[in-house]
Amino acid sequence: MAKAIKKQALGRGLSALLKDPENDIKSIGDKNADKLVGNIIELDIEAIAINPFQPRSNFNEDSLQELASSIKELGLIQPITVRKLDFNKYQLISGERRLRASKMVGLTTVPAYIRIANDNESLLMALVENIQRHDLDPIEIALSYQRLIDEIQLTQEQMSERVGKKRSTIANYLRLLKLDPIIQTGIRDGFISMGHGRAIINIENQDVQTDIYQKIVSQNLSVRETEALVKNYQDSIKPTATKAKKTASFKVDDEQKKAFVNFFGSKIDVKIAGNGKGKITIPFHSEEDFNRIIKLIKG
Structure with a gap:
């Protein structure tokens, strides 16, 4: 008699099996787990809790309304993914938009792909799946x-x-x-x-x-x-690069400068580089002055 009852229970379908306390499945190793885990089952919406690990926090209302209209017209084509928490209790892994839109149009059940996962595995699956979507900002x-x-x-x-x-x-x-x-x-x-x-x-x-x-x-x-x-x-905001002045290798003293002034009859400019090289600049004020300096140089 017990066997007949058991067969009858199994014959009620996978959705009924999930609601049977005698067949509560908590791990992949439990009896009948192969009939549920990895399969798509019609679940009561009220038995599905929102995933606290959901990476999405913004849901565009217009987009959600469009999805709801599509679900109302065609049904929920792509199943959501859930993990089993306890007897007839599930937690969403992915598909929150689909679940929200299904609730908007008054669905009481949705097709769900069932997994058994711990918190870390659930978080990992939810994050990886959502990252691969194209509508996350x-x-x-x-x-x-x-x-x-x-x-x-x-x-x-x-x-x-x-x-x-x-x-x-x-x-x-x-x-x-x-x-x-x-x-x-x-x-x-x-x-x-x-x-x-x-x-x-x-x-x-x-x-x-x-x-x-x-x-x-x-x-x-x-x-x-x-x-x-x-x-x-x-x-x-970049600091202005300033070139360090090179120190002259030697100095021209006042007596030497005075000798140049006395010889050319005008103030001259002497510049000396760090390597000992330099130049002497002799100013002139007219062509006549220029010729005068030339004569002095020629002796």
Whole structure:
């Protein structure tokens, strides 16, 4: 009799199996785990908790409404991914937009791909999947990379392998987090691009950063124009190179200068370089004066 009841329970389908306390699956090694983990199951929306590790924090309402309209018309085509927490309790790993839009149109169940993962694995899966999406803003991506460093202790090289991005690309995103928070918000809201942010980050002074940011927004500057503005600022603060004066290798004393003046009948200029070389400048005031000096030289 017990066997008949068991077969009947299994025959109710995978969704029913999940709600059977006698078949509660907590690990991949549990009985019937192979029937659930890795499969797409129709889950009650109310049984799914939002992922606290979700890297996305901004959800465009217009985009969400468009997705909701599509789901209402065609249904939820792409399943969400969840992990099993407890009996009939799940936590979202990826697909928060789809889950939100499904709730907006009044769906009570959604197709879900079921995983069993610990917190670190859940965070890693959520972050990596979201980084690979095309609709995250640059700051959200940068924050996701930073969380992989802080909470999963991944190096930039390990992240490069996980997300399929060059290490230099990851480094460029992470540098955006050094920008003033006002500028980070500007990037998230679409007032400036990541290219603008990469140009501004070359300036250490955050007050100057925000000044340039305001010019970009008010004057609608391009990335190239922003780069030129940053370069002009950096050039303006460079210390002026001053050439050290070379000391003359010897000095002409007053008696020697006086001898020149007495001979030529005019004040002369003597310049001596550090290597002992130099020049004597003899001024003249007219052609007649010039001829007079020539006669003195010829003797």
